[in-house]
Amino acid sequence: MPSSTEASRPLRSDALRNRALLIDAARELFAERGVDVALEEVARRAGVSIGTLYNRFPTRAALIEAVFADRLEKIAGYALAALADPDPWHGFADYLVNVCELQAVDRGFNEVAARGLADSPANQGLRRQVGEAMNQLIERAKQAGAVRADLAMEDLAFVVWGIAQTVERTANSAPRLWRRHLALLLDGFRAEGAHPLPEPPLRPDQSHAAVPECDPPTK
Amino acid sequence: MPSSTEASRPLRSDALRNRALLIDAARELFAERGVDVALEEVARRAGVSIGTLYNRFPTRAALIEAVFADRLEKIAGYALAALADPDPWHGFADYLVNVCELQAVDRGFNEVAARGLADSPANQGLRRQVGEAMNQLIERAKQAGAVRADLAMEDLAFVVWGIAQTVERTANSAPRLWRRHLALLLDGFRAEGAHPLPEPPLRPDQSHAAVPECDPPTK
DNA sequence: CATGAAGATGAGAGGTTCCTCAAGTTCATA
DNA sequence: TATGAACTTGAGGAACCTCTCATCTTCATG
Numbered sequence: 187m188p189s190s191t192e193a194s195r196p197l198r199s200d201a202l203r204n205r206a207l208l209i210d211a212a213r214e215l216f217a218e219r220g221v222d223v224a225l226e227e228v229a230r231r232a233g234v235s236i237g238t239l240y241n242r243f244p245t246r247a248a249l250i251e252a253v254f255a256d257r258l259e260k261i262a263g264y265a266l267a268a269l270a271d272p273d274p275w276h277g278f279a280d281y282l283v284n285v286c287e288l289q290a291v292d293r294g295f296n297e298v299a300a301r302g303l304a305d306s307p308a309n310q311g312l313r314r315q316v317g318e319a320m321n322q323l324i325e326r327a328k329q330a331g332a333v334r335a336d337l338a339m340e341d342l343a344f345v346v347w348g349i350a351q352t353v354e355r356t357a358n359s360a361p362r363l364w365r366r367h368l369a370l371l372l373d374g375f376r377a378e379g380a381h382p383l384p385e386p387p388l389r390p391d392q393s394h395a396a397v398p399e400c401d402p403p404t405k
Numbered sequence: 406m407p408s409s410t411e412a413s414r415p416l417r418s419d420a421l422r423n424r425a426l427l428i429d430a431a432r433e434l435f436a437e438r439g440v441d442v443a444l445e446e447v448a449r450r451a452g453v454s455i456g457t458l459y460n461r462f463p464t465r466a467a468l469i470e471a472v473f474a475d476r477l478e479k480i481a482g483y484a485l486a487a488l489a490d491p492d493p494w495h496g497f498a499d500y501l502v503n504v505c506e507l508q509a510v511d512r513g514f515n516e517v518a519a520r521g522l523a524d525s526p527a528n529q530g531l532r533r534q535v536g537e538a539m540n541q542l543i544e545r546a547k548q549a550g551a552v553r554a555d556l557a558m559e560d561l562a563f564v565v566w567g568i569a570q571t572v573e574r575t576a577n578s579a580p581r582l583w584r585r586h587l588a589l590l591l592d593g594f595r596a597e598g599a600h601p602l603p604e605p606p607l608r609p610d611q612s613h614a615a616v617p618e619c620d621p622p623t624k
Numbered sequence: 625c626a627t628g629a630a631g632a633t634g635a636g637a638g639g640t641t642c643c644t645c646a647a648g649t650t651c652a653t654a
Numbered sequence: 655t656a657t658g659a660a661c662t663t664g665a666g667g668a669a670c671c672t673c674t675c676a677t678c679t680t681c682a683t684g
Contacts, residue, residue, distance in 0.1 A: 198651060198660055224641060235663045240643065300570060337589075344586045347574060348567030351519060355566060359611045366604035367563045370556075373600055374593030381592055385585035392578045417630060417681060443671060454633045459673065 205242045205252075207232040212253050216294025221250055251306055254298055258312045261285055265319035275332035278323050279372055282342070283365070286349045290364055293357065300350035334380035338387030345371055424461045424471075426451040431472045435513025440469055470525055473517055477531045480504055484538035494551035497542050498591055501561070502584070505568045509583055512576065519569035553599035557606030564590055 197205065211232035215223045225246065229239040243249040264284040271277030289296040320339055327333035348371065349364050356363045416424065430451035434442045444465065448458040462468040483503040490496030508515040539558055546552035567590065568583050575582045 200650065201661060204662085225643095226641075236642090237644080237663055238661080241661070246642095300574075302574075334592075341585070341589065343574075344567065344571060344589060347570035348563065348586070348590075351566035351570045352563060355519075355521075355562075356607070356611075360607055362604050363607055366560070366602050366606065367567070369600070369602045369604075370560065370563060370593040371567075371590060372593070373553075373595075373598065374589040374591070376592075376598055376600075379592065379595055379598035381588070381595075383585050383588045385581050385588075387585065388575070388579055388582055392575075419680065420631060423632085444673095445671075455672090456633055456674080457631075460631070463673095465672095 201242070204232070204234050204238055207234060208239055208242055208249070209252050212249055213294075216250070216253055217292045219293065221246075221294045221297050225249075250294075250298060254295055255309075257288060257295060258309055258316065260288065262312055262316050262319070265316055265323065268323055269319060269326075274323075274327040274330040275376075278327040278333060278375075281320075281323060282345055282368065282372065286345065286353075286364060286368055289346070289349055290353050290357070290361070293354075296350050296353050299346050328377075331377050333375055334377045336380070336383055337375055340388040340390070340393050341375075343388065343393065420461070423451070423453050423457055426453060427458055427461055427468070428471050431468050432513075435469070435472055436511045438512065440465075440513045440516050444468075469513075469517060473514055474528075476507060476514060477528055477535065479507065481531055481535050481538070484535050484542065487542055488538055488545075493542075493546040493549040494595075497546040497552060497594075500539075500542060501564055501587060501591065505564065505572075505583060505587055508565070508568055509572050509576070509580070512573075515569050515572050518565050547596070550596050552594055553596045555599070555602055556594055559607040559609070559612050560594075562607065562612065 196202075208228065212228045215228055215231060225239055226236050228249070229236045232239070239249075243252065264281050268277035268281035268284075271280065289299050317339070320342065324333060324337065324339055324342075328335055328337070345368065349368055352364045352367045415421075427447065431447045434447055434450060444458055445455050447468070448455045451458070458468075462471065480503075483500050487496035487500035487503075490499065508518050536558070539561065543552060543556060543558055543561075547554055547556070564587065568587055571583045571586045
């Protein structure tokens with residue numbers, strides 16, 4: 187059962203193997219050098235021709251999505267584990283640390299997280315599930331008096347965005363520094379000593395608009 | 406007195422005029438579309454040939470530096486104004502808001518700030534001056550009990566890096582949202598309710614290393 | 625206003641990446 | 655094992671960008 191979006195006929199065995207080789211090669215290269223590496227190089231490392239790459243993945247986005255398909259599941263797992271934590275604050279904070287760790291460990295995923303993951307219809311379900319868990323996580327921590335009352339779920343984008351940049355700048359020189367950045371942000375999320383915020387949070391529809399990033403076709 | 410690095414002979418009048426035209430054109434394009442715009446386009450908007458651009462600015466970095474030369478002075482001004490503020494916390498916070506406003510208003514400067522401004526020897530002096538003012542600003546706010554004792558000057562990079570990403574993502578959809586991000590970070594900087602940090606701050610020599618970013622020539 | 629040094633010009637060489645497609649190869653099935 | 659559909663291949667066209675340099679133009683100076 188290949189995780190294809192459409193219910194197309196199954197791939198031939200050699201095509202399936204090449205698909206796996208390409209994903210492995212892309213996973214490595216993306217992790218090392220980011221998701222903008224030349225696709226020719228991905229094909230070379232996979233040991234197939236560039237034509238085959240385009241046969242399997244008509245666009246770069248399709249390849250990226252295939253490479254990082256498991257990440258959303260991983261995040262969903264973290265969210266559920268966080269909800270199982272008896273300490274609301276600890277669960278909340280741990281969840282964010284875990285997500286950021288995914289960013290810190292893989293340059294490609296860090297970029298994708300910051301720019302906005304391909305929201306394929308296939309992932310729609312998981313996505314909603316994660317959103318719901320995050321919401322519960324925050325609400326529970328608010329009611330426990332741990333998280334400030336004016337924090338919105340959309341504000342967690344600041345964590346991903348901010349840590350993305352810190353990771354990118356310091357991955358070589360100080361690979362653990364992002365933990366300090368996150369800890370400072372977390373202290374800002376606490377109810378204790380919270381000061382009024384100057385702006386409302388991103389509305390859900392806006393947060394969707396913030397994702398695409400890609401410049402419209404130049405005109 | 407052209408602000409040239411070397412004590413070269415002064416430029417001829419037409420060359421000086423073209424230099425100004427190029428800087429103006431680049432300032433506009435950088436602000437709109439970032440510092441990676443095609444240099445041909447900068448030349449076109451300036452109304453000169455690409456060759457002239459290369460005559461005046463042998464590298465893109467040279468052009469970027471000329472375009473943003475004034476920004477460091479502006480920041481130095483903010484730092485001094487902040488020190489003049491009788492309220493240590495207010496001075497500290499206001500300084501950061503002002504710097505971030507520079508990022509929010511100019512996509513090119515936002516990129517440059519996040520990637521690390523060209524540290525030309527010419528700016529060395531101003532740079533040190535700003536650093537010193539920032540240090541005083543923090544120390545004063547610490548002694549007033551407003552800023553947490555374990556905050557280091559190097560941690561302010563988190564502000565620039567984090568806000569850079571938020572600005573980039575939301576400049577179109579929610580152009581004021583960065584203020585919320587900054588406010589949350591600022592609450593994390595307060596002495597009130599500070600929790601121990603998991604990592605030491607970036608050492609000064611490391612913060613220099615975090616700047617360059619540019620991949621080494623690929624070999 | 626003549627002269628030469630400084631400057632401007634833009635076609636084009638050279639590099640990179642994306643993406644296609646006509647031709648050849650392999651797999652699955654009868 | 656023969657056949658056709660599925661798949662692979664890689665040369666090369668197209669789009670972009672950077673940077674150079676031989677040639678022409680303009681400015682400053684006596």
